[in-house]
Amino acid sequence: MAQEPQTQGPDIPEDLVKIAQDNNIPLDLVRRALALGFPAEAVKQQLAMPGVTAEAAEQFISQQEAMRAGGEVVIPDDLAEAAKKHDWPDELVKRGLRLGATAEMLISQMDAGLRPDQAERFITQQERLRGAAQPGAARSAEAGEQALDLSWMKVPTEWGIRVRPGKKGLTVGALNVGTYGDIPDYWPYQTEMPRGAYPIPGVPAMGYTIYEKAELWSDNAADLYEEAIQRRWRPATDIPWESIEPLPDEIERAMCQLCTFFCEKALLAGDTVGKWLPEMSYGYHEVKLYLATAEFDAARHFEVFRKRALCNGGGMGIQSPGYFHRAIIDARAWTETSAVLHILSNSFLMGLYQLGEYVAHSEAESNIFRLCIQDTARQLAFGLGHLKYFLIRKHDRREEVHTYFNKAEAVMVYDDENDNVLREALIILLGGGLIKEQILDGYRKLEYFKRRWVRDYLARLESAGLPERRERLHYSLKKYAEEPVAAQAA
Amino acid sequence: MAISPDVLEKLTTEEDLPELDLSWLNPQDGHKVTATRVRPGRRGLTLDEVEAGREVPEHSINYSLRPRDARGRDNVPRAGMYYPSKSDTWSENSRLLYEEAVQRQWSSATDIPWNTIEPLPDDLERAMCQLCTFLTEVEFIAGDAPGQWLPKINPDYYETKLFLLTQIMDEARHLDVFRKRALANGGGLLSEGQSGPALRSILDAKDFTEMSAIMHVFAEGFVQSLFRTGEYISQNEAEKTIYRLCAQDESRHLGFGVMHLKYVVESQPWRREELHHYLDQVEGPLSLDIQFGTSAATPFFDEAIIILAGGGRKNIDVGVQRLLAVRRRQINEYMHRLDVAGLPERRDRMNVVLKAFLDPPAN
Ligand SMILES: [Fe+2]
Ligand SMILES: [Fe+2]
Numbered sequence: 001m002a003q004e005p006q007t008q009g010p011d012i013p014e015d016l017v018k019i020a021q022d023n024n025i026p027l028d029l030v031r032r033a034l035a036l037g038f039p040a041e042a043v044k045q046q047l048a049m050p051g052v053t054a055e056a057a058e059q060f061i062s063q064q065e066a067m068r069a070g071g072e073v074v075i076p077d078d079l080a081e082a083a084k085k086h087d088w089p090d091e092l093v094k095r096g097l098r099l100g101a102t103a104e105m106l107i108s109q110m111d112a113g114l115r116p117d118q119a120e121r122f123i124t125q126q127e128r129l130r131g132a133a134q135p136g137a138a139r140s141a142e143a144g145e146q147a148l149d150l151s152w153m154k155v156p157t158e159w160g161i162r163v164r165p166g167k168k169g170l171t172v173g174a175l176n177v178g179t180y181g182d183i184p185d186y187w188p189y190q191t192e193m194p195r196g197a198y199p200i201p202g203v204p205a206m207g208y209t210i211y212e213k214a215e216l217w218s219d220n221a222a223d224l225y226e227e228a229i230q231r232r233w234r235p236a237t238d239i240p241w242e243s244i245e246p247l248p249d250e251i252e253r254a255m256c257q258l259c260t261f262f263c264e265k266a267l268l269a270g271d272t273v274g275k276w277l278p279e280m281s282y283g284y285h286e287v288k289l290y291l292a293t294a295e296f297d298a299a300r301h302f303e304v305f306r307k308r309a310l311c312n313g314g315g316m317g318i319q320s321p322g323y324f325h326r327a328i329i330d331a332r333a334w335t336e337t338s339a340v341l342h343i344l345s346n347s348f349l350m351g352l353y354q355l356g357e358y359v360a361h362s363e364a365e366s367n368i369f370r371l372c373i374q375d376t377a378r379q380l381a382f383g384l385g386h387l388k389y390f391l392i393r394k395h396d397r398r399e400e401v402h403t404y405f406n407k408a409e410a411v412m413v414y415d416d417e418n419d420n421v422l423r424e425a426l427i428i429l430l431g432g433g434l435i436k437e438q439i440l441d442g443y444r445k446l447e448y449f450k451r452r453w454v455r456d457y458l459a460r461l462e463s464a465g466l467p468e469r470r471e472r473l474h475y476s477l478k479k480y481a482e483e484p485v486a487a488q489a490a
Numbered sequence: 491m492a493i494s495p496d497v498l499e500k501l502t503t504e505e506d507l508p509e510l511d512l513s514w515l516n517p518q519d520g521h522k523v524t525a526t527r528v529r530p531g532r533r534g535l536t537l538d539e540v541e542a543g544r545e546v547p548e549h550s551i552n553y554s555l556r557p558r559d560a561r562g563r564d565n566v567p568r569a570g571m572y573y574p575s576k577s578d579t580w581s582e583n584s585r586l587l588y589e590e591a592v593q594r595q596w597s598s599a600t601d602i603p604w605n606t607i608e609p610l611p612d613d614l615e616r617a618m619c620q621l622c623t624f625l626t627e628v629e630f631i632a633g634d635a636p637g638q639w640l641p642k643i644n645p646d647y648y649e650t651k652l653f654l655l656t657q658i659m660d661e662a663r664h665l666d667v668f669r670k671r672a673l674a675n676g677g678g679l680l681s682e683g684q685s686g687p688a689l690r691s692i693l694d695a696k697d698f699t700e701m702s703a704i705m706h707v708f709a710e711g712f713v714q715s716l717f718r719t720g721e722y723i724s725q726n727e728a729e730k731t732i733y734r735l736c737a738q739d740e741s742r743h744l745g746f747g748v749m750h751l752k753y754v755v756e757s758q759p760w761r762r763e764e765l766h767h768y769l770d771q772v773e774g775p776l777s778l779d780i781q782f783g784t785s786a787a788t789p790f791f792d793e794a795i796i797i798l799a800g801g802g803r804k805n806i807d808v809g810v811q812r813l814l815a816v817r818r819r820q821i822n823e824y825m826h827r828l829d830v831a832g833l834p835e836r837r838d839r840m841n842v843v844l845k846a847f848l849d850p851p852a853n
Contacts, residue, residue, distance in 0.1 A: 041811040114842040122843065148806065152681040152790045153616045161673045169599030172666050175673045192627045192689060193682040194669065203686035206693060229597045229663070236534030236589055246527070250515055257514070263557040267645050270655050271570070274640030277658070278693065282630055285665065292633055292662030299655035300592065302648065303537065306557065310540040311528040318514055319556035322566040329569055421514045436507060443508045
């Protein structure tokens with residue numbers, strides 16, 4: 001191809017030259033398009049469209065040049081016909097053409113059912129955006145800028161925040177500076193507006209039910225969130241699965257029974273927290289963030305215990321009686337849910353994880369239990385942090401908290417009394433087998449572990465500001481809280 | 491080694507022992523320990539490996555938290571009402587997506603090169619902060635919505651539950667990373683976004699598939715296409731990393747939604763028209779929304795993109811073109827996902843305003 005004649009006009013960016021050449025579009029046409037004020041980016045996109053020919057481009061550019069020169073916009077016959085058929089006024093069609101729409105494109109829009117009133121709004125928006133509201137107006141940068149609303153640039157939120165990463169990186173707690181650190185006791189917005197942004201009118205309510213800080217807050221939520229992320233682990237690859245060796249039948253089955261129990265607990269925690277997340281208004285994002293990590297804990301715990309149950313010839317065991325699940329599912333306030341799930345249920349789980357670590361038959365098992373202890377410790381810390389926050393601000397609701405524990409402890413004891421399978425599995429695991437001495441040993445150790453978890457539970461409640469729970473404890477648990485029966489295990 | 495019934499008998503009658511039942515250990519109960527042992531593969535011990543050869547039932551009347559394959563007990567109180575059919579919530583790729591999610595978690599505190607952020611001209615910083623305010627807001631909803639569905643998913647289809655739990659984690663990180671970006675460079679949060687009505691439609695869904703089509707396929711698809719044009723809207727390595735990592739997460743959420751839709755289309759073909767109805771609804775209020783009177787549903791968002799993509803408020807021509815390019819990409823990728831899900835006829839049925847951006851089908 002011969003060298004093209006050099007016409008006067010703007011330089012063509014190199015990448016545009018390449019696209020034009022790839023599509024057999026003469027560079028002169030490209031230059032004319034740029035001279036018309038089409039941004040290089042727009043020209044590039046047009047050229048890259050499938051089916052673009054030099055003839056079509058020439059026709060389009062000539063038409064645009066005629067328009068700029070003050071010439072009347074001519075509506076091609078086929079377009080005029082389609083416009084008539086679909087009741088599009090000529091002036092609207094011309095505005096579309098002036099914006100750079102091709103006749104073909106407009107016809108296909110009409111055929112697709114775009115109504116003239118819809119098109120009008122769309123075209124007005126485009127005209128505004130391009131600063132081309134009046135025909136022939138200068139397409140200067142200023143005109144373009146004026147076409148934008150930009151009111152969002154001037155809203156009175158706090159500006160000038162520059163939080164720098166610290167020793168632990170850029171943490172969510174570190175963002176609580178200036179007004180962004182003001183966490184109100186009542187959150188007044190029913191929308192998803194983030195704390196510290198500027199509200200706009202007209203946004204529909206999202207249907208949250210918790211708007212009071214005391215009903216969900218825990219001071220450690222932001223730190224627990226970052227800690228959970230830093231200490232994340234991967235059951236598939238972080239557990240040395242190959243260290244698991246075949247075990248005697250009763251041991252394998254007992255372990256699988258324990259795993260089945262943990263799987264159920266994980267499903268329960270995932271469903272329960274999931275149900276509460278959409279109830280919590282957005283002003284307290286730290287809590288929602290932390291709870292998201294607790295949800296992820298639930299997934300991993302289900303996963304790791306199912307894998308353990310299925311990987312060594314055992315299989316899933318028998319489901320639990322399920323009564324205690326209901327004490328958690330049925331809770332109707334977040335504080336009740338958190339107290340029962342995070343403190344009572346997790347104190348029991350923590351005891352079982354410790355038991356699991358004690359009886360672990362392989363490096364894999366001891367890692368699993370150790371990592372679950374770590375995750376559950378965060379959940380306990382959140383629950384205790386919340387209870388503490390709640391009790392300090394809600395003196396009149398202390399008795400209500402006891403009511404929740406009264407019910408949950410009672411149901412838990414009932415559940416436990418009905419779960420011979422788990423009890424026997426624990427005895428076998430602790431004793432190491434079915435020989436008489438082993439069973440006796442297992443039984444004694446189980447009593448020790450019961451004392452241990454109940455005492456830990458009471459000590460935790462004391463730290464959260466509920467020391468009198470020791471006296472109010474369910475009578476079946478009380479015997480484990482009594483001082484001190486010589487520990488014979490571990 | 492099998493357990494001898496004699497031993498069991500002896501253990502349950504000896505006087506000075508705690509009373510044990512041990513019937514659950516009974517070797518005759520058909521639940522015997524087999525020699526099947528599963529070893530970790532190249533990617534560790536994955537769900538696919540432990541589930542190999544195990545059946546997932548087509549229907550389940552489980553109303554308790556009994557995990558799949560566990561033996562039931564009589565008299566268990568019902569824990570909730572769950573979807574009874576596999577088709578209702580299943581996606582063929584959920585195990586894979588779950589494992590990937592666990593492997594590819596990242597930390598917004600330490601995995602983003604925050605020190606690469608340099609002071610920006612005021613208009614760019616404000617546009618970035620407006621975009622971040624918008625994103626931190628929409629990410630919230632993507633965590634709440636899966637949460638509200640968890641108690642309705644049958645424990646027999648636990649894979650879906652596990653996947654949704656990872657999504658809740660992912661979205662928390664997204665919420666948090668955009669808030670961090672807004673407050674890291676001399677800016678702040680700006681105006682609440684204008685997507686409230688659209689986001690409400692995700693919470694309003696009355697069916698899991700409806701929610702998944704609206705949220706995973708439509709809304710998160712649009713966010714994903716935006717993240718994948720991150721080069722238009724990032725000014726430094728930190729921002730590029732944010733979009734890249736978020737896009738990686740979003741592709742899992744989309745992947746779940748697309749494959750769930752496909753599963754429903756294939757296994758419940760009579761629902762095809764119902765699915766189109768959900769998309770008809772969502773393409774209206776979530777689209778440029780010209781049929782509802784305003785020129786665009788989210789001008790704040792559009793303007794922020796125009797300024798970021800144009801490189802400042804003096805270059806809005808370029809910015810507008812790039813915004814339109816983002817829109818074109820969003821809508822073409824949306825159509826492509828529906829093709830994969832088995833709804834190719836959506837091309838003809840799509841809201842005309844979105845359709846205007848569709849490229850001709852690739853043949
Ligand atoms: Fe997200
Ligand atoms: Fe997402």
